[in-house]
Amino acid sequence: MNFVSSIDGAVTSDGTSGALGTPADRRLFTLLRELSDVVVVGAGTVRSENYGGAKPDAATRDRRLARGQAPVPPIAVVTTSAHIDPRSRLLTDTVVPPIVITGRAAPEDRVQALVAAGADVVTVADDAVPTSALLAALAERNLNRVLCEGGPSLFGQLLRDDAVDELCLTTSPMLVAGGAGRIASSPASSPRPMRRAHVLADDDGTILTRWVRERPGRL
Ligand SMILES: NC(=O)c1ccc[n+]([C@@H]2O[C@H](COP(=O)([O-])OP(=O)(O)OC[C@H]3O[C@@H](n4cnc5c(N)ncnc54)[C@H](OP(=O)(O)O)[C@@H]3O)[C@@H](O)[C@H]2O)c1
Numbered sequence: 001m002n003f004v005s006s007i008d009g010a011v012t013s014d015g016t017s018g019a020l021g022t023p024a025d026r027r028l029f030t031l032l033r034e035l036s037d038v039v040v041v042g043a044g045t046v047r048s049e050n051y052g053g054a055k056p057d058a059a060t061r062d063r064r065l066a067r068g069q070a071p072v073p074p075i076a077v078v079t080t081s082a083h084i085d086p087r088s089r090l091l092t093d094t095v096v097p098p099i100v101i102t103g104r105a106a107p108e109d110r111v112q113a114l115v116a117a118g119a120d121v122v123t124v125a126d127d128a129v130p131t132s133a134l135l136a137a138l139a140e141r142n143l144n145r146v147l148c149e150g151g152p153s154l155f156g157q158l159l160r161d162d163a164v165d166e167l168c169l170t171t172s173p174m175l176v177a178g179g180a181g182r183i184a185s186s187p188a189s190s191p192r193p194m195r196r197a198h199v200l201a202d203d204d205g206t207i208l209t210r211w212v213r214e215r216p217g218r219l
Pocket of ligand 1: 002005010012016017020041043044045046049079082083102127128131149150151152153154155157
């Protein structure tokens with residue numbers, strides 16, 4: 001899981017996370033994508049951030065190939081509504097087709113429009129996408145190293161299901177106030193102890209942290 005937040009815990013400034021980014025955070029964002037088989041994201045983030053596909057440079061593609069990975073990781077979007085514009089960057093500004101994982105409540109015309117626009121659409125047998133079905137759909141495609149870029153609702157579900165092994169959290173050197181949410185949200189709390197694995201500080205004040213799920217009794 002990868003997130004950026006302000007010092008006061010805001011995940012957005014003026015509606016998107018872009019203004020929170022710093023050079024160190026952008027470098028980490030790119031590196032995490034390089035290492036992943038797939039980038040998973042909730043549809044709310046795709047809509048508000050106008051997500052396009054990943055576009056690794058030639059050197060990155062070569063390193064991925066040398067590791068036995070596909071040159072470009074697809075974006076996988078979870079959505080109950082399939083409310084994704086087929087003309088949006090997700091489908092039109094991408095090197096590889098996105099994967100759209102949705103449920104049986106999604107309107108068929110929207111699903112068909114996404115298929116026609118080139119998406120690899122998976123429909124699971126529930127209204128929303130259970131974490132187990134999400135991971136199974138990715139594993140079927142041999143996408144096992146999963147990077148999730150949020151947003152907070154999806155992170156909340158994954159925490160509830162204890163499916164988060166690591167969190168990379170960047171603290172951006174700014175205060176935001178306003179009504180922005182936190183990095184994880186869900187109807188009920190799901191306390192998960194985490195172990196600090198890395199703390200890096202950049203000269204501009206950015207703090208990069210990496211937290212690993214603490215599982216007592218397991219290595
Ligand atoms: N600071 C950061 O690093 C960061 C990262 C990511 C996002 N954000 C911000 O977070 C905000 C979006 O928050 P959010 O909580 O709405 O984001 P989200 O989790 O990306 O999106 C929620 C939506 O994703 C879909 N979804 C999530 N889990 C699902 C599941 N299990 N099954 C089916 N669909 C599922 C649903 O889409 P449908 O409505 O289509 O059914 C749901 O409404 C944006 O403002 C974005 O900029 C910040």
